Amino acid sequence: xxxIMMISADTHGGCPSEQYRDYLDPQYRDRFDGWLVQxxxxxxxxxxxxGGLFSEDSMEEFQRESQGGRIGxxxxxxxxxxxxxxxVIGEIIFPDGSFNNAPPWTGLISFEKxxxxxxxxxxxxxxxxxxxxxxxxxxxxxxxxxEIDDIENAVQEIKTAKDSGLRGGILIPGLTSDLPGYNHPxxxxxxxxxxxxxxxxxxxxxxxxxxxxxxxxMAIFVTETSWYSHRPFWFLLWSGVFERHPKLTFVLxxxxxxxxxxxxxxxxxxxxxxxxMNLRKGLSLKPSEYWARQCYVGASMMSRHESEMRHExxxxxIMWGSDYPHLEGTWPHTRQKLQGAFKGIPxxxxxxxxxxxxxxxxxxxxxxxxxxxxxxxxxADVF
Amino acid sequence: xxxIMMISADTHGGCPSEQYRDYLDPQYRDRFDGWLVQxxxxxxxxxxxxGGLFSEDSMEEFQRESQGGRIGxxxxxxxxxxxxxxxVIGEIIFPDGSFNNAPPWTGLISFEKxxxxxxxxxxxxxxxxxxxxxxxxxxxxxxxxxEIDDIENAVQEIKTAKDSGLRGGILIPGLTSDLPGYNHPxxxxxxxxxxxxxxxxxxxxxxxxxxxxxxxxMAIFVTETSWYSHRPFWFLLWSGVFERHPKLTFVLxxxxxxxxxxxxxxxxxxxxxxxxMNLRKGLSLKPSEYWARQCYVGASMMSRHESEMRHExxxxxIMWGSDYPHLEGTWPHTRQKLQGAFKGIPxxxxxxxxxxxxxxxxxxxxxxxxxxxxxxxxxADVF
Numbered sequence: 135x136x137x138i139m140m141i142s143a144d145t146h147g148g149c150p151s152e153q154y155r156d157y158l159d160p161q162y163r164d165r166f167d168g169w170l171v172q173x174x175x176x177x178x179x180x181x182x183x184x185g186g187l188f189s190e191d192s193m194e195e196f197q198r199e200s201q202g203g204r205i206g207x208x209x210x211x212x213x214x215x216x217x218x219x220x221x222v223i224g225e226i227i228f229p230d231g232s233f234n235n236a237p238p239w240t241g242l243i244s245f246e247k248x249x250x251x252x253x254x255x256x257x258x259x260x261x262x263x264x265x266x267x268x269x270x271x272x273x274x275x276x277x278x279x280x281e282i283d284d285i286e287n288a289v290q291e292i293k294t295a296k297d298s299g300l301r302g303g304i305l306i307p308g309l310t311s312d313l314p315g316y317n318h319p320x321x322x323x324x325x326x327x328x329x330x331x332x333x334x335x336x337x338x339x340x341x342x343x344x345x346x347x348x349x350x351x352m353a354i355f356v357t358e359t360s361w362y363s364h365r366p367f368w369f370l371l372w373s374g375v376f377e378r379h380p381k382l383t384f385v386l387x388x389x390x391x392x393x394x395x396x397x398x399x400x401x402x403x404x405x406x407x408x409x410x411m412n413l414r415k416g417l418s419l420k421p422s423e424y425w426a427r428q429c430y431v432g433a434s435m436m437s438r439h440e441s442e443m444r445h446e447x448x449x450x451x452i453m454w455g456s457d458y459p460h461l462e463g464t465w466p467h468t469r470q471k472l473q474g475a476f477k478g479i480p481x482x483x484x485x486x487x488x489x490x491x492x493x494x495x496x497x498x499x500x501x502x503x504x505x506x507x508x509x510x511x512x513x514a515d516v517f
Numbered sequence: 518x519x520x521i522m523m524i525s526a527d528t529h530g531g532c533p534s535e536q537y538r539d540y541l542d543p544q545y546r547d548r549f550d551g552w553l554v555q556x557x558x559x560x561x562x563x564x565x566x567x568g569g570l571f572s573e574d575s576m577e578e579f580q581r582e583s584q585g586g587r588i589g590x591x592x593x594x595x596x597x598x599x600x601x602x603x604x605v606i607g608e609i610i611f612p613d614g615s616f617n618n619a620p621p622w623t624g625l626i627s628f629e630k631x632x633x634x635x636x637x638x639x640x641x642x643x644x645x646x647x648x649x650x651x652x653x654x655x656x657x658x659x660x661x662x663x664e665i666d667d668i669e670n671a672v673q674e675i676k677t678a679k680d681s682g683l684r685g686g687i688l689i690p691g692l693t694s695d696l697p698g699y700n701h702p703x704x705x706x707x708x709x710x711x712x713x714x715x716x717x718x719x720x721x722x723x724x725x726x727x728x729x730x731x732x733x734x735m736a737i738f739v740t741e742t743s744w745y746s747h748r749p750f751w752f753l754l755w756s757g758v759f760e761r762h763p764k765l766t767f768v769l770x771x772x773x774x775x776x777x778x779x780x781x782x783x784x785x786x787x788x789x790x791x792x793x794m795n796l797r798k799g800l801s802l803k804p805s806e807y808w809a810r811q812c813y814v815g816a817s818m819m820s821r822h823e824s825e826m827r828h829e830x831x832x833x834x835i836m837w838g839s840d841y842p843h844l845e846g847t848w849p850h851t852r853q854k855l856q857g858a859f860k861g862i863p864x865x866x867x868x869x870x871x872x873x874x875x876x877x878x879x880x881x882x883x884x885x886x887x888x889x890x891x892x893x894x895x896x897a898d899v900f
Contacts, residue, residue, distance in 0.1 A: 189794035317733040350700040353755035353796035356787055361744065372736035396779070404739055409845060411572035413736035462792060 137511035141224035144455025249283035303334030317373035387432025520894035524607035527838025632666035686717030700756035770815025
């Protein structure tokens, strides 16, 4: 096999919001209709007035270049064609949030306070996604959206997700909001279940607390969102979750990768400091050793800066991601961006980061994908 | 002048907590007595049981080496002697928090919800500190503790502090808690007053939200506290405070310095990104340019790693700090630690970082200090 097996560790999928109605348990459909109106209004406001996250110029350019934008988030044929044109043969599918294909009451970003509604929305998304992945199961690893208010329910949803073929694992909320932090023992059944079922646990960039609507809020959001998504890593680490669950896999996606060497350096420094000996009680490994044993980064839009850090991060820990079909992602310029990030790096390492690591974590069958890789994957000598 | 003028940009001072009673407005003294009992109990709990921030071994070693611990936080003669033995001739004095010399209801860390009490406590501390600085005014720049619940009161306290000789500037809470973030226009009178009066605004490592008392909380606190103290920097930056107040000085103290190059790189990247053109509206300079114009780091316990980044941070932006008289600080091993951090670095740069930058920011008179520097400062050829 000469061509490179490319698996994007970060793509997004979700049906147009109105279609989630059919996937909801019937008792939520009335409330869904009200939610849909509000969500459409919010989406309208966000696309107007020049105060949004993305500049008008960049949105127009994306619409033009992508020939209509994020339609591949739900359109099966279009998704296949667009990913293949990008050279991507496998994908890990996250939900959306605050777009016109956000699942009801939940998703990457959610402002809904009522856990019952969030749970119902997550279940609807998981049903849709299981169907969507079943259309191309060897190439699509979907992630179940899991709400954490009711732990027993969460455990049940994880089992249901596994049974329904969502082998990507689970996405937990980046923020625990009014609930205890992820260092709390209440979450123990979630970690135990995911370890037992081989379901990787993910955080994904997206949420920050206290979004206040001031003009500077968007810039502050962009500055901080990655950090908030890192937090669960050290909450699990210091509270011994990785110690107690050595086979649990934890993945941090679309929150950059360049923070990792420095963060591990400082965590290890604290672990080793005589002054802080109380902090490491019960932890048999250094933070960087837990990282190297069971954590991964979903390195979306990986930069040259980050690929040069690959040995400090761990070349076996990095799973490149395209963030398809988002504006800020690499699509439809993936090949060009890959060259910027990977030119001159040894082929074996590029193969790990672009697909082989993800294949191992998410159980893609390289043999099964081989023919498609030869058809659409980039030539190895591109890099 | 051959010897090096050393000014510590981070020291701590405060009287034994019971003595704050005399500095409080009389109507708060009854409630003070109740607070004192609670605080002493908390302090007892924190020094016992092996779950505290610092290991028992390191606390014993510090007690022994410092000959009794943090007595210099209030004892004038002892402070002079200990700082001089460290080679330090000038200092910027911050309050304490969660120690037996914390000011009532406030300080670096505060859990008190009632703003009236916090304001009364801050006022008591500021009175004590003004007296303490007046004993050695050419060598002590004290910082006024400012509460931010009532902006009119805050502005008045800043003026009072200035009049009382607290020329170090002000310390604002690292967390705005239930109040709006520092990007909110409500804080505008504070920035305007500090700019007008030449009072630098400071954040200092210490507080994190949601301290939950679980065993892992201390490790999470240590991991996160610096980041929470950085946040006001980009809140002020993105909301245009540095744009509107070009003569305002902003100082980030005891929260390490190694994060600065990377943070400025990412802030500039966002500022320059075509995708994010909406974010930079109204900002005529890049983030790194505001930094270079009006921001500083109080680089406590500066490491070799950090001194090697001095040109990326700005060698004119770095003010070394000892964190005297805290356990985690450099005292009583300052000279040895300085050699580790600065050996081989050009003398002119060492002089800037160890004292000249701080002299400029806090209006120390080098001429007035010259004789004392010749008496106690380190020889230039030590480095």
